[in-house]
Amino acid sequence: MKIKLQKAIRVMKLTREDWPSYDLENGGLRDCTLLKVSFMQLSTGDFRTCVWGADDFGMEFDVENREIAWDKFQKIIVMDYVSQASLKKLGFVLA
Numbered sequence: 001m002k003i004k005l006q007k008a009i010r011v012m013k014l015t016r017e018d019w020p021s022y023d024l025e026n027g028g029l030r031d032c033t034l035l036k037v038s039f040m041q042l043s044t045g046d047f048r049t050c051v052w053g054a055d056d057f058g059m060e061f062d063v064e065n066r067e068i069a070w071d072k073f074q075k076i077i078v079m080d081y082v083s084q085a086s087l088k089k090l091g092f093v094l095a
Contacts, residue, residue, distance in 0.1 A: 008040035019053040039073040
């Protein structure tokens with residue numbers, strides 16, 4: 001039985017790049033900012049894994065296959081730091 005995704009799954013990940021990002025104010029980490037990583041189903045039925053900063057800059061990966069999109073999400077959430085180069089290698093494009 002396949003479970004339908006009702007809401008997006010979101011996590012925050014660290015980056016060291018100059019993205020418009022969510023700043024870390026506490027926690028003892030320096031020169032790090034946060035990006036929002038999301039996995040969701042679109043109204044078209046496709047699945048999207050995306051990474052967004054605090055404004056309108058983001059990168060996305062859309063695909064019909066849920067498992068492929070979920071695999072991209074998992075690869076990002078295990079990264080120590082997310083970079084635009086690492087996302088491009090995974091097939092993400094600018095949104």
